[in-house]
Amino acid sequence: MQPENGFVRHVGVACGCDSCSTAQGGAEKDGALSRRGFLASAVGGTAAVLAGATVSTTRPALAQSTLTPDAALKELMDGNQRYVGGQLQSLNEDLSILKAKTAEKQEPFAALLSCADSRVPVEFVFDQSIGRLFVVRVAGNITTPEITASLEYGVAVLGTKVIMVMGHSNCGAVKATIEGKAVPGQIGALYAPIWPAVNAAGPDLDAAIDANARIQATLLSEASPILAAAIKEGKLKVVAARYDIATGKVTLL
Structure with missing residues (x-):
């Protein structure tokens, strides 16, 4: 053989x-x-x-130009259900074909602003393969000018239909902000963007994590003229969500 x-x-x-x-x-x-x-x-x-x-192949490309924001969000959540159930489809796809198809261009249908935590493997969490997600990661999933610029690029140039700001359980950045301890180097720069969530939710970590995701999503929607215009025209949806590290489940907030 x-x-x-x-x-x-x-x-x-x-x-x-x-x-x-x-x-x-x-x-x-x-x-x-x-x-x-x-x-x-x-x-x-x-x-x-x-x-x-099961023959390894690639899933049909999403018709990004006609995909609606609601359909894009459903694709994300359906993928998370597969991840939670241990039924990942992306692992069966032919990597060599994926590389060849995405070598010259990318057409992600969704963008993710997530924490940099190593326990949040975004593509796995939504069962998506190369070229399907535009992922921006930073500790605390906070909105900064650089983060906003990246997501504007995802929408205006790449055509993403949904932006999900995703916090996660037991987030160290939110926890550190609640505790307010002195930290070395520039780590403390993460505190200021998270403070509004802590002030709104109080010392409860889970509540602060959810509040932070919501606040960052609102900032993106309102502070960026590009994103605000896309939302008004029905071309984009911005949502907040929370990822549970223990179960793998993503919950919309």
Whole structure:
């Protein structure tokens, strides 16, 4: 049997590799399998495997030009349901084809402003492969001029239909802001954008995390003329959400 991606697939019968040949030789000595019987079993077993196999390919590209903001949001949330259920489709896609298709251009249907926390793997969380999401990450998922500029680019140039500002459970940046402890270097620069959420929600961490996501989403919607115009024209939706690290579930706020 020929190797697939450097590995030999074993289908429940001897396949002709070195390890199986040894076992086959012993079986033939015992009269358990004739060569003809072995070949018939191998062909039948392989056919059974192929009949139930999932062929790696790529999902059809989203019709970005006609996709509505609501449809884009639904695509995100449907992907999260697959992630929570352990039914990821993106892992079955052919990486070489994806690379070739996205080498010259990108057409993301959604943009994400998320925390830089390593426990928030955005593409996995929404079961999306290369080229589908425009992701901006910063500790505390805060809005700054640079962040806003990046998301304006995503909408005005790349054509994203929805922006999701996504906080997450047990966010260290929000927690540090609540505690207000002295920190080294420029880490303290994260505090100021998060303070409005802490002031609104009080010392409750979960409430502050949700308030922060909402406030940052509002800032994006109102402070950027480009985003505000796209929202008014029905071309864009900006939403706030929360990701639960323990369950993997994303909840709209």
